[in-house]
Amino acid sequence: MAFDKMELRDIEVWDGNFAAAQAMRQCQIDVVAAYPITPSTPIVEGYAKFLADNYVEGEFVMVESEHAAMSGCIGAAAAGGRVATATSSQGFALMVETLYQASGMRLPIVLNVVNRALAAPLNVNGDHSDMYLGRDSGWIQFDAYCPQDAYDLNFIAFKVAEDHDVRLPAMVHQDGFMTSHTAQGVKTLTDDQGYNFVGDFKPMNDMLDFEHPVTHGVQTEEDWHFEHKARQHNDLMTKVLPKIQTAFDEFEKLSGRKYNIVEEYDMADADVAVVCMGTSVETAREVATEMRAKGIKAGVVGIRVIRPFPFEQIKAALKDVKAIAALDRSSPNGAPGMLFNEIAGALFNTDTKALLSGYVYGLGGRDLTKAHLTDLFTELQANVDAGKVTTPLQQFIGVRGPKLSFL
Amino acid sequence: MANTGWNEFEIGAMLRSFDGGIDDIAGTLQEDRNYSQNNSFSASVADWRIEKPVFNKDYCIDCQFCWIYCPDISIISRDKKMVGVDMDHCKGCGICVEVCPTNPKSLLMFPEHADEETEIARWPEKETKEK
Numbered sequence A: 001m002a003f004d005k006m007e008l009r010d011i012e013v014w015d016g017n018f019a020a021a022q023a024m025r026q027c028q029i030d031v032v033a034a035y036p037i038t039p040s041t042p043i044v045e046g047y048a049k050f051l052a053d054n055y056v057e058g059e060f061v062m063v064e065s066e067h068a069a070m071s072g073c074i075g076a077a078a079a080g081g082r083v084a085t086a087t088s089s090q091g092f093a094l095m096v097e098t099l100y101q102a103s104g105m106r107l108p109i110v111l112n113v114v115n116r117a118l119a120a121p122l123n124v125n126g127d128h129s130d131m132y133l134g135r136d137s138g139w140i141q142f143d144a145y146c147p148q149d150a151y152d153l154n155f156i157a158f159k160v161a162e163d164h165d166v167r168l169p170a171m172v173h174q175d176g177f178m179t180s181h182t183a184q185g186v187k188t189l190t191d192d193q194g195y196n197f198v199g200d201f202k203p204m205n206d207m208l209d210f211e212h213p214v215t216h217g218v219q220t221e222e223d224w225h226f227e228h229k230a231r232q233h234n235d236l237m238t239k240v241l242p243k244i245q246t247a248f249d250e251f252e253k254l255s256g257r258k259y260n261i262v263e264e265y266d267m268a269d270a271d272v273a274v275v276c277m278g279t280s281v282e283t284a285r286e287v288a289t290e291m292r293a294k295g296i297k298a299g300v301v302g303i304r305v306i307r308p309f310p311f312e313q314i315k316a317a318l319k320d321v322k323a324i325a326a327l328d329r330s331s332p333n334g335a336p337g338m339l340f341n342e343i344a345g346a347l348f349n350t351d352t353k354a355l356l357s358g359y360v361y362g363l364g365g366r367d368l369t370k371a372h373l374t375d376l377f378t379e380l381q382a383n384v385d386a387g388k389v390t391t392p393l394q395q396f397i398g399v400r401g402p403k404l405s406f407l
Numbered sequence B: 001m002a003n004t005g006w007n008e009f010e011i012g013a014m015l016r017s018f019d020g021g022i023d024d025i026a027g028t029l030q031e032d033r034n035y036s037q038n039n040s041f042s043a044s045v046a047d048w049r050i051e052k053p054v055f056n057k058d059y060c061i062d063c064q065f066c067w068i069y070c071p072d073i074s075i076i077s078r079d080k081k082m083v084g085v086d087m088d089h090c091k092g093c094g095i096c097v098e099v100c101p102t103n104p105k106s107l108l109m110f111p112e113h114a115d116e117e118t119e120i121a122r123w124p125e126k127e128t129k130e131k
Helices: A016-026 A041-052 A066-079 A089-104 A129-133 A147-162 A191-198 A221-255 A280-293 A311-318 A338-347 A370-386 B065-069 B095-099 B116-121
Strands: A011-014 A031-034 A059-062 A084-087 A110-115 A140-143 A170-175 A184-187 A214-216 A262-265 A272-276 A298-303 A305-307 A323-328 A355-361 A394-397 B014-016 B051-055 B075-078 B081-085 B107-111
Touching (some): A016 A041, A016 A110, A016 A147, A016 A170, A031 A084, A041 A084, A140 A221, A147 A191, A147 A221, A272 A311, A272 A370, A280 A298, A280 A370, A298 A311, A323 A338, A323 A370, A355 A370, B095 B107
Parallel strands (some): A031 A059, A084 A110
Antiparallel strands (some): B075 B081
């Protein structure tokens, strides 16, 4: 090989951004087209440095906006290359128009999204508004809770996205600053292990196959558009989760690190459960353990795969609990949060009698403290004792001023 | 294609330009290429046209400007000799006439219904340039 290999220690101290950049290096990305945006900038900076130092054979395309960055990635992926980039917040919003192109053209691009609030007012800190903005775009969405996850999920994202039965782009989400800029010990794979897990890139129907030229991104109008969308939806609903499970299993064999589509914590005999994503999962787990010491049977369900939403796994995880709190870290602007909606949808036609309430928390980087979660678990237990939801359906955690609740 | 279900077509909103493979696309004349039904070459756009270019070979110097500038590859040229216009794909934009350098022009736009032989018979005279 024409590029150098990097000697890594078994455990390196990396933040989430650098962990993602290292994973991109080990996967040997052919093309990265990127436009820097806080807090995801160090991901593509890291890749650019690896490229300059001859640790990767690829191309770094400097573009004039995130819209152009994703457009460049789509062109490179259609031409037949392994492609990735990173973005956040407003940049993600600017990419949205092209995200639909990527998934509709079935191009296996990997996008690292470092989650950050959407303006206005302008804010560089973390919440899940951008993650939620992309949820109908037809991409597979993984959620990392810590730098280790951000590293590992990149490999899994490439493996699933590039599978010839799937061929759908994938996002790896991590919490802005909380994961992306917090250095932790990250267990590494060697360059060979990482690359061999993902494997050589095998393009399908690429434009640079001169003997079988194809037209990408065609117009279909009413006679074929519906069929294409139906096929894409069908593949997401039926094919992707089994492939992800297989990739998780293979990754466990390789690294010893186990990932689940839905991460259950103390759920076996839980009465009350919190469903959340991102860094909040780890905080909630800690509080759940403390609640158990106080006699409340608390559990935590972490969503690992946001799209396709794991309805069956959620049903299984929550079938015996008595009260559930769905924690949404996004400004729902006129509706219950996305997690609340999906969980309500998953449980509606089941035999569950669980009481479901929705909470909005942590917008624009506001902390979710252990005290908040202790109150929340206590409130859920109060609902269980009363046998009904005694609180409003939607509440805001930690917002200044009078208590805010709706529905 | 008409009875194909969503589960039967090739995924990715992508069309194959040719039936099977193609070895030497540049060395194969358009009429000899195995264009697929999906290729735009297989569809006529003649009905877009309200004016058509008429070619008068008496004045043509085979400079190939029209061939180079035609946005729809509708100028038929063989061995660097202008042969005529592909009326299935010409949209009547008039660019070939605009770039034709001869005097009088060897390509001129006429209404779609005009009779070609009649128009060539009364082709304009050489224009004298004002100095």
